[in-house]
Amino acid sequence: MAIATQAAPVISFLSDYGLEDEFVGVCHGVIARRCPEARVIDITHAIPPQDVSIGALVLRDSLAYMPAGVHLAVVDPTVGRPDRRAVAIRCGERALVGPDNGLLWLAAEKLGGPDAAVDVGGSPERLNPVSSTFHGRDVFAPVAAALACGLTLTDVGEEIEVSGLRALALPEAEVREGAVVAHVLRSDRYGNLILDASFPALAQVGIEAGGAFTARAGERALTGRHGDTFADVGAGALLLYMDASRMAALAVNGGSAATALAARPGAEIVLRSV
Amino acid sequence: MAIATQAAPVISFLSDYGLEDEFVGVCHGVIARRCPEARVIDITHAIPPQDVSIGALVLRDSLAYMPAGVHLAVVDPTVGRPDRRAVAIRCGERALVGPDNGLLWLAAEKLGGPDAAVDVGGSPERLNPVSSTFHGRDVFAPVAAALACGLTLTDVGEEIEVSGLRALALPEAEVREGAVVAHVLRSDRYGNLILDASFPALAQVGIEAGGAFTARAGERALTGRHGDTFADVGAGALLLYMDASRMAALAVNGGSAATALAARPGAEIVLRSV
Amino acid sequence: MAIATQAAPVISFLSDYGLEDEFVGVCHGVIARRCPEARVIDITHAIPPQDVSIGALVLRDSLAYMPAGVHLAVVDPTVGRPDRRAVAIRCGERALVGPDNGLLWLAAEKLGGPDAAVDVGGSPERLNPVSSTFHGRDVFAPVAAALACGLTLTDVGEEIEVSGLRALALPEAEVREGAVVAHVLRSDRYGNLILDASFPALAQVGIEAGGAFTARAGERALTGRHGDTFADVGAGALLLYMDASRMAALAVNGGSAATALAARPGAEIVLRSV
Numbered sequence: 001m002a003i004a005t006q007a008a009p010v011i012s013f014l015s016d017y018g019l020e021d022e023f024v025g026v027c028h029g030v031i032a033r034r035c036p037e038a039r040v041i042d043i044t045h046a047i048p049p050q051d052v053s054i055g056a057l058v059l060r061d062s063l064a065y066m067p068a069g070v071h072l073a074v075v076d077p078t079v080g081r082p083d084r085r086a087v088a089i090r091c092g093e094r095a096l097v098g099p100d101n102g103l104l105w106l107a108a109e110k111l112g113g114p115d116a117a118v119d120v121g122g123s124p125e126r127l128n129p130v131s132s133t134f135h136g137r138d139v140f141a142p143v144a145a146a147l148a149c150g151l152t153l154t155d156v157g158e159e160i161e162v163s164g165l166r167a168l169a170l171p172e173a174e175v176r177e178g179a180v181v182a183h184v185l186r187s188d189r190y191g192n193l194i195l196d197a198s199f200p201a202l203a204q205v206g207i208e209a210g211g212a213f214t215a216r217a218g219e220r221a222l223t224g225r226h227g228d229t230f231a232d233v234g235a236g237a238l239l240l241y242m243d244a245s246r247m248a249a250l251a252v253n254g255g256s257a258a259t260a261l262a263a264r265p266g267a268e269i270v271l272r273s274v
Numbered sequence: 275m276a277i278a279t280q281a282a283p284v285i286s287f288l289s290d291y292g293l294e295d296e297f298v299g300v301c302h303g304v305i306a307r308r309c310p311e312a313r314v315i316d317i318t319h320a321i322p323p324q325d326v327s328i329g330a331l332v333l334r335d336s337l338a339y340m341p342a343g344v345h346l347a348v349v350d351p352t353v354g355r356p357d358r359r360a361v362a363i364r365c366g367e368r369a370l371v372g373p374d375n376g377l378l379w380l381a382a383e384k385l386g387g388p389d390a391a392v393d394v395g396g397s398p399e400r401l402n403p404v405s406s407t408f409h410g411r412d413v414f415a416p417v418a419a420a421l422a423c424g425l426t427l428t429d430v431g432e433e434i435e436v437s438g439l440r441a442l443a444l445p446e447a448e449v450r451e452g453a454v455v456a457h458v459l460r461s462d463r464y465g466n467l468i469l470d471a472s473f474p475a476l477a478q479v480g481i482e483a484g485g486a487f488t489a490r491a492g493e494r495a496l497t498g499r500h501g502d503t504f505a506d507v508g509a510g511a512l513l514l515y516m517d518a519s520r521m522a523a524l525a526v527n528g529g530s531a532a533t534a535l536a537a538r539p540g541a542e543i544v545l546r547s548v
Numbered sequence: 549m550a551i552a553t554q555a556a557p558v559i560s561f562l563s564d565y566g567l568e569d570e571f572v573g574v575c576h577g578v579i580a581r582r583c584p585e586a587r588v589i590d591i592t593h594a595i596p597p598q599d600v601s602i603g604a605l606v607l608r609d610s611l612a613y614m615p616a617g618v619h620l621a622v623v624d625p626t627v628g629r630p631d632r633r634a635v636a637i638r639c640g641e642r643a644l645v646g647p648d649n650g651l652l653w654l655a656a657e658k659l660g661g662p663d664a665a666v667d668v669g670g671s672p673e674r675l676n677p678v679s680s681t682f683h684g685r686d687v688f689a690p691v692a693a694a695l696a697c698g699l700t701l702t703d704v705g706e707e708i709e710v711s712g713l714r715a716l717a718l719p720e721a722e723v724r725e726g727a728v729v730a731h732v733l734r735s736d737r738y739g740n741l742i743l744d745a746s747f748p749a750l751a752q753v754g755i756e757a758g759g760a761f762t763a764r765a766g767e768r769a770l771t772g773r774h775g776d777t778f779a780d781v782g783a784g785a786l787l788l789y790m791d792a793s794r795m796a797a798l799a800v801n802g803g804s805a806a807t808a809l810a811a812r813p814g815a816e817i818v819l820r821s822v
Contacts, residue, residue, distance in 0.1 A: 007310040012303065019293065019567065020737040022610050025591035029560065029614040032589060036555040036615065041306060043299035049738075062296050065411065066303040067310065080777035132777040134792035137613065189294045190323075229354035229406040244408035281584040286577065293567065315580060317573035336570050339685065340577040341584065463568040464597075503628035503680040518682035 102168030118157030191256025376442030392431030465530025650716030666705030739804025
């Protein structure tokens with residue numbers, strides 16, 4: 001089955017390539033050569049270098065806003081290692097293309113799980129020669145372009161079992177001794193901290209809309225309020241809110257929660273009602 | 275009246291979202307879903323965070339170079355506050371879409387003033403649910419896309435009086451005691467300082483092509499020359515010139531006027547002939 | 549002869565404008581106004597400011613991945629000086645547009661040499677007025693757009709001798725006293741150092757696949773191994789490898805060769821077998 005597309009086929013593109021070099025531009029060129037009618041939407045190329053978990057989260061949370069089509073993602077710390085497969089995964093009318101290192105996993109789950117998968121490491125669509133360090137250009141971009149132009153999964157790779165795809169485990173918040181023990185999943189340019197805590201879990205320990213709470217990260221603890229928008233707390237005060245991806249997040253009005261709590265992705269945050 | 279467009283409709287897009295996160299990419303996705311044939315031109319996303327004045331200036335000065343169409347702009351420090359309206363403004367064959375906080379004002383003035391305006395805060399084009407923090411994605415991008423695809427202002431919002439739109443006042447240079455008392459409107463990556471001084475005002479105090487002048491910012495004062503290009507002064511020397519947006523600007527040849535004068539946007543600069 | 553193009557004409561665009569300002573966005577707008585059907589692929593805009601050599605290398609190495617069409621490049625330290633010509637060069641079915649300061653030279657050579665050239669400094673396609681500092685917007689972008697839309701070289705400028713085009717000389721590695729005396733041509737965001745050393749020259753001094761070598765940069769010297777991928781050396785160890793542009797390069801696995809050797813573009817690196 002070919003991947004369904006809009007008027008013009010759309011490829012969304014996420015990576016950790018940054019914009020300091022020509023890596024992203026070269027991938028755009030490769031796509032335009034293979035599938036001139038495809039349109040590329042850059043989700044972001046500023047995933048922290050080699051951070052597969054953050055890449056997987058951003059991909060998952062962005063997909064709902066992207067047209068159906070091909071979703072190319074490259075965060076690839078083990079590029080060139082023989083045990084890292086290159087894959088294309090079909091989920092309904094969408095295809096995910098990238099390394100089989102967990103990067104595509106959360107997106108595939110959110111799209112209802114993989115329907116089929118192929119190993120594209122030896123794809124007939126690869127550039128020749130394939131470099132050992134830049135599979136975005138040599139493998140993933142041309143495969144994504146071929147799919148956007150109407151080829152099917154089995155045209156671009158060798159069928160593999162979807163059960164063998166690499167999963168990704170995220171930290172999970174727990175309710176413990178009347179507190180939610182959560183983790184920072186990611187932060188953004190404003191220093192807002194996105195957590196793995198669910199709103200039902202927060203309610204279970206008594207943290208509800210309008211109520212006060214403490215957030216402790218290591219030695220630091222701050223008191224804040226659970227509200228809707230930054231304006232619900234004073235300047236410099238801590239806010240717990242539902243962020244734009246509908247997840248629990250901490251912000252400091254006019255400041256940075258990441259700085260205030262000295263917390264980075266992976267850090268444990270203990271939330272308690274006061 | 276529908277917004278006039280070229281072969282394919284064009285949406286220009288300016289914001290302070292930066293490129294470190296997926297905010298810009300997600301807005302592109304939302305636009306592509308609503309109006310697949312629209313083409314998006316990113317003016318810049320590096321407006322200093324929440325700096326409405328600089329956003330307004332850059333928007334105003336860029337529009338002449340953009341195809342007629344829809345101009346989406348989001349610098350929105352009061353997002354989510356009930357007293358901040360979301361608007362679309364028609365100026366001739368162009369539409370401006372963004373928060374009603376002054377950001378669109380200078381552009382609207384330059385386009386001959388607003389012909390009509392609507393409040394799009396409750397637009398039928400909004401995504402559902404609307405987040406409290408990311409109206410670029412949930413309100414402004416889909417409204418801009420709908421306009422690009424041929425809808426009229428009244429299709430996407432409730433008519434409002436153009437006289438009620440929020441204006442923006444910029445600092446204004448004055449001639450005082452034989453000097454031009456000017457202000458830094460913005461600076462660029464080279465450290466060039468764009469001023470609110472007009473060339474007639476400079477001539478009035480005797481600063482003319484080829485002539486020497488002093489520029490004083492707080493405690494610092496430098497002597498320079500009024501010329502055409504960087505090569506008109508020696509390396510490290512101060513130049514007063516007409517910049518690419520046809521405004522008076524200060525540069526240091528091979529250096530940074532912003533550093534040399536320790537001056538940032540908003541700073542007062544006193545210019546005097548010598 | 550008109551420049552051959554794909555389905556839609558493609559303009560690739562490389563510059564040192566950065567993304568902090570609206571310079572790149574404004575050039576996109578100018579192109580879209582002149583040739584609405586052209587598609588622009590941004591190779592990169594992060595060439596180090598005014599570094600013509602690095603711009604020329606990146607342009608040369610990227611072109612093979614870009615669709616045939618128009619290649620716009622602007623790194624222009626002498627903009628506005630009367631002795632710096634603005635040119636368009638035809639190489640087969642491709643056109644290069646930019647300043648005649650060596651920036652286009654390596655790309656033209658790689659494309660088989662220039663077939664024809666025109667001076668576009670007084671092009672009828674220029675914007676009016678032409679600023680003294682932003683020829684990307686006022687001269688190069690509109691000329692590139694006109695070529696993409698089917699105009700020929702002589703439509704957009706005055707014919708000049710290709711023999712008079714400004715060449716660019718790169719440093720060249722030498723074999724001396726049993727060592728390869730090489731230079732850093734460029735580095736990337738990972739701190740990898742791309743060298744002018746050829747693999748035959750390295751073999752000549754005994755540095756071959758799997759073998760050990762020393763790299764000396766000024767006072768610093770490190771021992772490394774010549775391999776294929778980062779995984780061929782331990783964490784923190786130095787690797788000599790063929791990079792994605794098929795050039796000899798130095799990397800530190802999980803680190804930065806640029807930092808480890810304190811070497812920047814232009815630095816001399818002496819490579820010796822051990």
